[in-house]
Amino acid sequence: MHRSAPRLTRILACAAVPVMLVVAGCSSDADSKGDATTQAPSAAASPNAAQEVTPSVAPAKYTKLPDACKAITGKTIEDLVPEVKTKSGTPGKSSDTASRGSCSWNGLDDKGVKGSQYRWLDIALLRYESDPSLGSGEQRAQENYTKEVGKVKATQGATAVKTSGAAGVGNEATAISYGLKKTGADFKYAAIVTRTENVLITVSYNGAGYAGAKTPTPSDLMEDAVKASKEAVAAVAAANK
Structure with a gap:
């Protein structure tokens, strides 16, 4: 009984705030950790993606002009x-x-x-x-x-x-x-x-x-x-x- 009291208090507190705030602030700790885990790879991949799209061209045959x-x-x-x-x-x-x-x-x-x-x-x-x-x-x-x-x-x-x-x-x-x-x-x-x-x-x-x-x-x-x-x-x- 004593262990369930804090949990009940938390549920009541979340019920008293707007829906948007509940989504942002009342999600479980497990969900927050999951979001951080899924976002990390995309951030790390950005520099590599930029390098892959850099075009390359053949060098010019003639580098000089005559007088x-x-x-x-x-x-x-x-x-x-x-x-x-x-x-x-x-x-x-x-x-x-x-x-x-x-x-x-x-x-x-x-x-x-x-x-x-x-x-x-x-x-x-x-x-x-x-x-x-x-x-x-x-x-x-x-x-x-x-x-x-x-x-x-x-x-x-x-x-x-x-x-x-x-x-x-x-x-x-x-x-x-x-x-x-x-x-x-x-x-x-x-x-x-x-x-x-x-x-x-x-x-x-x-x-x-x-x-x-x-x-x-x-x-x-x-x-x-x-x-x-x-x-x-x-x-x-x-x-x-």
Whole structure:
């Protein structure tokens, strides 16, 4: 009888409080211990679960870029840009030469009353590093390859835009030709956007005839642009040996 008195007192006390408090404060000691036992493993497993979902990507094949002004040989520059002003090229500004670089050349072959031929050649290099949150360098280059082709096709004022594949240049390449009216002359453009592993290369070659000189044909310009692009692909590979 004496042992049951405390238990009865406890039951009466719990009956006098709201239901929510009974659940929280009047459960047995055994239940409380059981809850602690079941919750412990999930808390301990959290760090491991975070490690399991961390993505991993393949390292980028190319870790360097060549000097953009040396990516096309001097002989090719002389062939494509007669009377070139600066044979060594004019480099573009870059705060990260390991990831991007550019260079351009231009020249006017002035033949007086027989007319003049103007040519402009430029190259842009973009290298993509592997990133767990963005993908491998090659995947990122593939994604941006399509975007670069779109940018060239969307050149403001471009007319008669045509695209085709450029076989034998890098892993994949697209040739884009178009016309553009500027400085009172009809310019013809030939551009090649190339992906070689995790690097994108864009070569743009254009020209015009002045004072009655013949305008260059898109096919002739494209043939030269392909040649320059192949040299640039080789230069990227050589820079990473």
